[in-house]
Amino acid sequence: MSPRPLNVGLIGGGGTAFIVHPQARAVHLDGTRHVVAAALSSNPEKAVEAAKKWCHPICGFESYDAMFEMQKKLPVGERLDYVVIVTPNHVHFDPAAKAMKAGVAVFCEKPLTLNLAEATALVKLQRKTGVPFAVAHTYLGHWTSRFARYIVRSGLVGDVRWVDSSYIQGWLATKLEDTGQTQASWRVNPKLAGASGCGGDIGTHALMQLRYVTGLEVTQLSAQLETFVQGRQLDDHFTVYCQLSNGGKALVRASQICIGHKNDLGIEVAGTKGTLRWRQEEPECVTIHLPGQPDRVYWRSVVAPGDGFLPKNVPADLMAEPTIPSGHTEGFHDAFARLHRSFEADVRAWQSGNKVACDGSKYANIADGWTGMAFIEAAVQSSGKKGAWTKMPKPI
Numbered sequence: 586m587s588p589r590p591l592n593v594g595l596i597g598g599g600g601t602a603f604i605v606h607p608q609a610r611a612v613h614l615d616g617t618r619h620v621v622a623a624a625l626s627s628n629p630e631k632a633v634e635a636a637k638k639w640c641h642p643i644c645g646f647e648s649y650d651a652m653f654e655m656q657k658k659l660p661v662g663e664r665l666d667y668v669v670i671v672t673p674n675h676v677h678f679d680p681a682a683k684a685m686k687a688g689v690a691v692f693c694e695k696p697l698t699l700n701l702a703e704a705t706a707l708v709k710l711q712r713k714t715g716v717p718f719a720v721a722h723t724y725l726g727h728w729t730s731r732f733a734r735y736i737v738r739s740g741l742v743g744d745v746r747w748v749d750s751s752y753i754q755g756w757l758a759t760k761l762e763d764t765g766q767t768q769a770s771w772r773v774n775p776k777l778a779g780a781s782g783c784g785g786d787i788g789t790h791a792l793m794q795l796r797y798v799t800g801l802e803v804t805q806l807s808a809q810l811e812t813f814v815q816g817r818q819l820d821d822h823f824t825v826y827c828q829l830s831n832g833g834k835a836l837v838r839a840s841q842i843c844i845g846h847k848n849d850l851g852i853e854v855a856g857t858k859g860t861l862r863w864r865q866e867e868p869e870c871v872t873i874h875l876p877g878q879p880d881r882v883y884w885r886s887v888v889a890p891g892d893g894f895l896p897k898n899v900p901a902d903l904m905a906e907p908t909i910p911s912g913h914t915e916g917f918h919d920a921f922a923r924l925h926r927s928f929e930a931d932v933r934a935w936q937s938g939n940k941v942a943c944d945g946s947k948y949a950n951i952a953d954g955w956t957g958m959a960f961i962e963a964a965v966q967s968s969g970k971k972g973a974w975t976k977m978p979k980p981i
């Protein structure tokens with residue numbers, strides 16, 4: 586018989602919330618996980634009301650504290666297997682810590698926390714409890730991100746010399762926060778978003794894409810955090826020049842004031858043998874440029890190992906991952922679902938007492954989340970000193 590679906594709880598998501606909806610759809614995509622409970626707002630009445638109006642029956646709680654309290658009273662198979670934390674950044678640390686203490690696995694939105702001190706405390710707690718922990722760097726879930734990782738990490742474009750990883754948007758080109766727009770309002774408030782606005786929000790995605798695809802770390806950086814929209818407290822333009830662990834260089838940049846750009850996350854990796862390019866707005870393909878040759882465009886699910894560029898032994902688990910034939914387009918929800926699918930495997934392994942991979946190869950783990958916060962902290966410091974070269978904090 587098939588195993589029971591995993592029980593998932595949501596933290597955040599009432600009212601006009603955004604990311605809860607793609608997250609919840611992705612939870613349900615395979616039928617092996619379902620949302621059963623939620624604490625949808627910081628306001629107890631609104632939390633319960635929103636749960637009553639959810640698109641399918643769920644158990645609504647007044648707060649996440651009440652939701653965790655209830656866990657102890659439930660029989661094992663009815664407890665939450667994991668929670669998805671989709672609250673603004675200042676409400677990541679507390680529910681994540683409480684979930685781990687309650688023995689519930691955590692799928693937390695990025696950036697991991699409000700600051701590095703909180704991130705450090707969470708890492709220590711995760712090591713102590715051993716609870717599986719994912720950080721929602723959505724774009725790692727595209728099959729083509731995984732394929733790009735394979736190509737670069739197996740040396741097919743040679744030694745990495747230069748990486749340009751960027752996430753460019755235009756939605757904060759005006760003072761949208763003054764209109765009361767929910768998502769803009771908290772993102773420009775340092776008490777709710779953290780020390781960097783644009784960098785914390787989407788610069789962390791650009792950094793994660795670089796680290797995931799190349800396997801390289803940023804060792805030191807020179808940053809400029811700029812605010813183009815007058816009266817805004819946090820940066821809306823984030824440019825970081827980086828020294829990489831192999832001696833290569835990189836630009837990690839993000840902007841929210843470039844009108845016309847929507848969710849323009851992309852990475853270009855220039856190696857000694859060739860260049861790889863990938864863009865999330867066209868996530869079905871990866872382009873390879875080799876000297877003196879026509880460009881090679883690899884489409885998801887029509888990749889042929891042993892074609893003169895790819896070796897015959899492309900890993901079988903990578904080749905087996907696509908879920909639908911090429912041309913039936915995968916997108917944002919599929920990427921999220923691929924992360925949840927991988928996380929589900931780790932949660933089930935952990936529950937049955939087996940070793941949990943959680944090694945960052947299938948989704949960002951808590952150490953990746955910590956590195957994102959360390960990067961933001963170093964970038965803020967550097968920018969405060971007019972772009973002075975600043976070392977990344979040592980991993981804990």
Ligand SMILES: NC(=O)c1ccc[n+]([C@@H]2O[C@H](COP(=O)([O-])OP(=O)(O)OC[C@H]3O[C@@H](n4cnc5c(N)ncnc54)[C@H](O)[C@@H]3O)[C@@H](O)[C@H]2O)c1
Binds near residue numbers: 601625671676768
């Ligand atoms: N992975 C991605 O691609 C991606 C995309 C967008 C946002 N995010 C991240 O997701 C998080 C949420 O962003 P959003 O744009 O959906 O925000 P949002 O403002 O749309 O939604 C936040 C939700 O949290 C609820 N909330 C706030 N405090 C709460 C509390 N104490 N208890 C329960 N609920 C509470 C709000 O009522 C709201 O429903 C942020 O950390 C953001 O950085 C990630």
